[in-house]
Amino acid sequence: MASYEPKLMAKVAELYYKYDLSQQEIADRIKISRVKVSRILTAARKEGIIEVKINYPKDNATRLERKFEEDFGLKEAKIIVSQDASEKVYFNEVAKTAAKHLSEKLGDEDILGVSWGSTLRRVSDYVEPINKEVDIVQLIGNLGSNDVSANTIIHNLARAFGGEYNILPAPAIVDNKTIRDAIISDRKIKEIYEMMNEITVAMVGIGGLNPVSIFIKSGYLLEEDMELLNQAGAIGDICARFFDINGERCNAAFDDRVIGISFEQLKKIPYVIGVVSGAHKAEAILGVMRSGVLDVLITDEITALAVLELI
Structure with a gap:
């Protein structure tokens, strides 16, 4: 020059x-x-004759988002910041942001994989109808009649998107591997499992291994299950696939009872959006980000700061 x-x-x-x-x-x-x-x-x-200084607004989360993107290799982080937001307000704002993000990123050629949970249920409530034909695949079996099960969420999304939806007609967790193997040998279940390999975008919740976990509240995790997972160092899950604080899989026998997408399949999906709100899930969020599964994290400031305190 x-x-x-x-x-x-x-x-x-x-x-x-x-x-x-x-x-x-x-x-x-x-x-x-x-x-x-x-x-x-x-x-x-x-030469330093021109210096650029950005004066960020006090309520701007740009620096926090950038830190998450750089530290964990995310394609994008969206962190909701508010001066007077309560936990409930943050929960709703995270869901609204995720709904908008999903609608913006999906295209007609995409196949969307969806898990379940209270956060994703709220996201599905906020998704507005759009003129896109997006096929939807359920990533994990159901929790009985629980309204945060994946099939409830998928029906909500199917009303917004014009594509086909594919329900996984099975429980999320069964009593043993023999039952799991018998169920996934069913022709319809096999078709869903094959479709999981074609997913281009996934929206997943992040679960923590604590008393408020849906697994525990619904009775799917028994005391002996908890003991087994704790011994393995599990601190959270995505689609009932548990991992430790370093993002390593906890290959407990419990894993053989799950009907749904595998951790390895999740990692192969090109664009995985994690949606989560709640500081009590900080350990689980840190673990899953270290695993490399997520491409996008959508959360709130309080939750994000709680994660950073663990580093």
Whole structure:
């Protein structure tokens, strides 16, 4: 790159930034080409004559989002910030943001995989009808008649999107591997499992291994299950696939009882959106981000800060 006199660089920078002249106006004024003005401005930035400072608004989460993106290799982080938000307000705002993000990112060629949980149920309530034909696949079996089961969420999404939806007609967890193997040998279940390999976008919740977990509240995790998972170091799950604080899979016998997408299949999906709200899930969020499964994280400031405190 050509060198320029400091005085010239300072003059061009002043005309451009202080007096708001266009590059062409500067070129005409000091009798040089517009291309040369552009090169002088570039050189001035490199030489430190021009310094860029961004004054972030107090309620702007840009720096926090950038830290998550850089530290965990995310394609995008969306963190909701509010001065007076309660846990309930944050929960709803996270769901609204996720609904909008999903609608914006999905295309007609996409196949959407969906898990379940209270957060995703609320997301499905906020998704507005759009003119896109998106096929939907259920990632994990159901929790009985629980209204946060995947089939309830999928029906809500199917009303918004015009594509086909594919329900996984089975419980999320069964008593043993023998029963699991028998169920997934069914022709219809096999078709769903094959479709899981074609998913291009997934929206998943993140569960924590604590007393408020849906698994525990619904009775799907018994005391002996909890003991087994705790011994394995489990701190959370995605689609009932448990992992530890370092994002490593906890290959407990419990894993053989799950009917749904595998951890390895999740990792192969090109665009996985994790939606979560609640500081009590901080350990689980940290673990799953270290696993490399997520491409996008949508959460709130309180939850995000709780995660960073663990690092």
